[in-house]
Amino acid sequence: MSLMMQIFDIINQTISDYKVKKVKRVTLKVGKMSNVMPDSLSFCFEVLSEGTKCEGAELVIQETPLTGRCLDCQKEFTSEGFPLACPNCGSRNTRMIGGTELAIESIEAE
């Protein structure tokens, strides 16, 4: 729940800058490896938006893939899971570069 409270802090700060009347849609970017459950995000959003400018707004969750970079051939790639093996050269000498993010991408408002 506290994660969603932080999300609302950012939403409220943003909409006060833009003098928004009503929020229609909030788009989040959620990394596949962020440990965050989309279902629980939606639930928390609904509960916390009650009685606010976000009430009834749609929460869109864009899942971003697990991505890695090969330290041998420098290729970037996406992976379904671990271990991160380079699809180009097969190396396991890789580092994760994306997939844990949790960000507010955009707000559709009137």
Add this chain to the structure above:
Amino acid sequence: MEIKVMKGVYDSNEKIAAHNRRNFAEHRTLAVNILGSPGSGKTTLLEASIGMLKEKIRPAVIEGDLSTDRDASRIAAHGVPVIQINTNGGCHLDAQMIAKVLPDFDLSQVDLMIIENVGNLVCPAAFDLGEDFKVVVLSIAEGADKPAKYPRTFLEASAVVINKIDLLPFSDVNLEELKRDIRNINPDIKIFEVSCRLRQGLDNWAEWLVSKVREKQENE
């Protein structure tokens, strides 16, 4: 109208974490953030190793807890500075909570700040506290599926303490497979096998922490 926000939910936490990190660096204090499920034995591990640590360095502890201060008094009994942070039901510590209590310590007298996070493997991994590194405590009693379920947690940790290895004969956990699963996620992770009950493996773990403290003292 469409407002592009592009703000990470953790951005403000990370700012405060950077502030904590500077504070630790100034005093050459090594900060370690300890994560683990409830019952993994985080507090027991600290209690069991604090005597060994005290012989060589000056440790202090921040205890994150949902409500009671039982864990803090267990640590305080060992004669080290300890402060309890009560999260009032919050499932993780954040950088601001740490920033608030740091002035209550005399960091110039602390070589190692051990931060025991709230018992949970999900959220704490995402919140940087300004620590030098994270350690996951995982007990054999929890079964073998934790790395697969919480890859991020293992990815972000520098070490795993596999606790309660005395339970291996009574469990269906295959230790080698568990270690392989962990290394598949994070090839560089350091793994310790420990039984607090039988006092096995504790010296390796304590010595490693001491060596990390020395490293930081030499490099800062």
